[in-house]
Amino acid sequence: MEEWVGGLWHRFVTRAARRDFPDAAVRLEQMERLAGVLFRALGGDPGLRVAAAADETHGARRRWLARLAHVDDTVALARRDAETLRLPPEIACFSVPALNRDLYLWLIAQAAEMTNGGEWIVLCQLATARTLARYPGFRPRYERLVAATLALRIAPEKLPADEAAAEAAIRIALAQPGAVSALPAARRPPQPVLLWLYPGPAAIPATRPTDTPEPHGDSGAAERGDASARRHQARREDMADGRNPLILPFRAESLLSFAEYVKVNRGLDEDPDPDAGRLADDLDELAIARDGKRAASKVRFDLDLPSAAQDDLPLREGILLPEWDWKKQVLLKDQCRLTEFDPRDAQPCALPARLAAPARRLRRQFEAIVPGRRWLKNQPQGSELDVDACVRAAADRRAGSRHAEPAYLSCERQERDMACLLLADLSLSTDAWVGAARVIDVIRDSLMLFSEALAATGDRFALYGFSSRRRDHIRFSRIKAFGEAYADPVRGRIAALKPGYYTRMGAAVRHASAILAEERTAVRVLLILSDGKPNDLDHYEGRYGIEDTRASLGDARRRGLKPFCLTIDKAGAGYLPHLFGVDGYTVVRRPEDLPSRLPELYSRLTAG
Secondary structure, eight states, X not given: OHHHHHHHHHHHHHHHHOOOOGGGOEEHHHXXXXXXXXXXXXXOOTTOEEEEOBEEEOOOOOOHHHHHHTOSSEEEOOEEOSSEEEEOSEEOSXXXXXXXXXXXXXXXXXXXXXXXXXXXXXXXXXHHHHHHHHOTTHHHHHHHHHHHHHHHSOOGGGSOHHHHHHHHHHHHHHHSTTOOSXXXXXXXXXXXXXXXXXXXXXXXXXXXXXXXXOOXXXXXXXXXXEOOXXXXXXXXXXXXXXXXXXXXXXXXXGSOOOOOOOOXXXXXXXXXXXXXXHHHHTOSEEEEOOOSSOOSEEEEOXXXXXXXXXXXXXXXXXXXXXXXXXXXXXXEEEEEEEEEEOOTTOOOOXXXXXXXXXXXXXXXXXXXXXXXXXXXXXXXXXXXXOHHHHHHHHHHHHTTOSOOOOOEEEEEEOOOOEEEEEEEEOOGGGGSEETTEEHHHHHHHHXXXXXXXXXXXXXXXXXXXXXXXXXXXXXXXXXXXXXSOOSHHHHHHHHTOOOXXXXXXXXXXXXXXXXXXXXXXXXXXXXXXXXXXXXXXXXXXXXXXXXXXXXXXXXXXXXXXXXXXXXXXXXXXXXXXXXXXXXXXXXXSSGGGHHHHHHHHHHHHTOO
């Protein structure tokens, strides 16, 4: 009875204290595509990605009913840093869905005008004033949002003197952008301002362990899953060693005792916890540490971690490649070491029976586009007379022309002067399942059908794969070189491909570009097959990885190459235009369609 009454009271108080409107909520998923397009159209940094913000404790004063119900103590604030524009995963603060949607649009527009350096309240006012000046159409929307936002905030007269001064300054800054030069100091932080962007978290160097290889593959009953769709605040911590000099050692087995044997399956620390994701959702902040041990429960989180410090010492052996540091705007020499490998245990094999029918169909299609012999008319020399040209020449001579001469027909064979290098992403994510097959299985089938199609055209082509584990261990797998015929040994290497580690794409693109640049053909296509954005174990993630890849693609274009990306990453539209251009990539929504889409894409790229 007590629990029933307590639950009833909790639901009643929570419902009365909540000031959001779930029925009018607008989610970031609904605005994600529009957000990226609008942000870039308004002049925002094309390298920034749009992501969901994490809930965080704001520490501001709340109404007494909210304190009683323990609600409204956290909020997902819109933030922008050098790499990411973070927007609330859901906006439900207004009773009208149109206002919640307008708030998303306003935050995106303000982010495009936001600058760094200066006091937060001053920067927000400057960004607001510039947005309204450049895009007057936003003013009615902004005024409606200000009126609705002020109605939700605690009035200054209900606050202590110091907090009231800060609240009054914020209200003036919202109504008259540029009128406030500083935020008055107060003991508590001000109430969250939903119409303003907040600065990103400060970068904190991470204490790095020794270069112990990451656990690879699954072990026993270890489970892997998603914790939740929301983003988590996180901090890095050093792993505690459990040693305390003030605690005396004690061995419990030295005590004599009597006990009755009970057959109970007691849980151990090594056992997987099926509720790991749910328990993490109850924490406001996650502490992340490394201890070099294999985890029993594997849960994937979307963490809001500050960036880690990294070394930039040049390497001395292997195939050394540069890397672009976008923060320093400099190309660092000899930053990556790449090693070429042949797939292990690759035995020559024939084309799998399941691919025989689609391979025959593709060969027929591509044989049709192979240019054959054609007759060239009105040539100065050839194997046969051009009757039409001879008739015209005789008529011209009758008319008095002295330069009319007979002409010939010349038969010549035309060749496709093309070369293509396909670079496949073989990172650990290719071990994931899509339907009844893994991504790596789909990639193998795609490479085989692609090779069957190009072998029918006679075009020169090469196949390589790559993965990485930090900058000093980039694996570049040779599947088929340009001078090698497509036969059973190549099929065996394709069949032996396995998921690797991570995706340090910039170094792989630079090495592939150097190989393709040696081909002396009129058209040279660099076709990249990927399933996600560039990332690695060290600092190579987020904006750093994207900008290095973009720099490597720029180098490829300057070499006269034609880069193009085919990806199964459904979120690729958020970053691929910055890397490859609007027309330089294709997203395959259904990964199982990749084997048929890849040859068709090549046919379109090389048509004409």
